[in-house]
Amino acid sequence: MTKQVISAPAPTRLFTSDNAAGVHPDVVAAIVRANESHALAYGLDKYTKQAKDAFSKLFDADVRTEFVFGGTGANVLALACILKPAEAVVCTSWSHIAVDETGAPERILGAKLIDLPSLDGKLRPQDLHSVSHLRGHVHHVQPAVVSITQSTELGTVYSPSEVREICDTAHELGMLVHMDGARLSNAAAVYGATPEALRSFTIDAGVDVLSFGAMKAGIMFGEAVVFLKPHLGNRAEYIQKQITQLxxxxxxxxxxxVELFRDGLFFRLGEQANAMALALFERTKHHKALQLDRAPQVNSLYPILAQPARSALQDWSFFWDWDVAAQQVRWMTAWDTTLADVEAFAVGVDQALKM
Ligand SMILES: Cc1ncc(COP(=O)(O)O)c(C=O)c1O
Known part of the structure; x- marks a missing residue:
């Protein structure tokens, strides 16, 4: 059988992952400026002071912030600071900590992850009740931290009241709440792309500790752990060094x-990524075969793409399979995706679906 090839020009940018995007030029310029002279190491420099202050301003509270190399490191540090021996983390079976961190939490924390099934990537209060009977029994691991992801691994978004319900329930049951915020800029864009929007589903909703992601939002490297209840980070600097994240x-x-928060860049970039996912949805939804029946909430689409269209498109402009058995793939936009990219990609989709 001859291989089917798409003849249209491929888009400049990929629809593979928001991690495939580069770094915003203003952020590159900020790195270059920070490179001008010497500075004290290990966070004793003026930029780190400014950035930590910027986090407190963003959350309108005296939060404690520590910077780590990446998102897995942020999750592990956050959890390491709030878990004690024999305690466990409750999360969904889709969660990054359970499926995409190569067992780092289990290895480094020595803790069990209780990963519960979820159709939409979210946890609900009844999920916490379903494991609460384990607490207080000597033969069971003790569920102590609930970890939720915002926006979720399935491109869904917790509303502020949904987060509030999780936090209230967790706290009533004696558990703390960690939020994996690898895509907080995208989630904030859903509620208005402002600091108030961000606060509404984090600090105002009762989240205790936050992994604050910015690599997908347009920076080069480094994520933050924000202790919204600062006392929870009392030993953070020692644990951070011990787990190799200093x-x-x-x-x-x-x-x-500092650059990302100076003028709302963080929020604007999340809005752009989401808007481009919506544009891609609008441009491709008429293809019934894709089964795109719901507009994306944030920056990912999960169409059904049968062969030979799938391979032809992936060879032309690569994206990941999502659920091979269901012939489902993931298309993801980034902070720098343009309407021209969307149009170019959609022309390729049109061609592929005629094959
Ligand atoms: C939900 C979620 N959490 C955390 C991360 C961070 O992972 P990394 O260690 O690759 O920066 C990612 C990256 O894809 C993610 O999607």
Whole structure:
């Protein structure tokens, strides 16, 4: 059988992952500025002070912030600070900590993840009740932390009241709440792309500790752990070093965050990524075969794509399979995706579906 080839020009940018995007030029410029002279190492520099202050301003509270190398490191540090021996983390079976961190939480924390099934990537209060009977029994691991992801691994978004219900239930049951915020800029865009929007489903909703992601939102490297209840991070600096997440040249992480928060760039970039996913949905939804029956909430689409269209498109402009058995793939937009990229990609989809 001859291989089917798409002849249209491929889009400049990929629809593979928001991690495939580069770094916003203003952030690059901030890194270059931070490179001008010497600075004290391990976070004792002025950029780190400014960035930590910027986090407190963002959350309108005296939060404690620590910077780590990446998102897995942020999740592991956050959980390491709030888990005690014999305690467990409750999460969904889709959660990044359960499926995409190569067992880092289990290995480094020595803790069990209780990963519960979820159709939409969200946990609900009844899920917490379903494991609460384990608490207080000597033969059972003790569920102590609930970890939710915002926006979720399935491209869904918790509303502020849904987060509030999870937090209230967890706290009533004696558990703390960690939020994996690898895509917080996208989630904030759903509720208005402002600091108030961000607060509404984090600090105002009762979240205790946050993994604050910005690499997908347009920075080069480094994520933050924000202790919204600062006392929970009392031993953070020691644990951070012990789990290999203390960067000596911290200023290059921090300078990026100063830039990202200076003028609302963080929020604008999340809005752009979401808007482009919506544009791609609008441009491709008429293809019934894709089964795109619901508009994306954030920056990912999960169409059904049968062969030979799937391979032809992936060879032309690569994207990941999502559920091979269901012939489902993932298309994801990023902070720098343009309407021209969307149109170019959609022309390829049109061609592929005629094959
Ligand atoms: C939900 C979620 N959490 C955390 C991360 C961070 O992972 P990494 O360690 O690759 O930065 C990702 C990255 O894809 C993610 O999607």
């Amino acid at each position: 960067n000596s040249k911290m200023r290059f992480i921090s300078a990026q965050y």
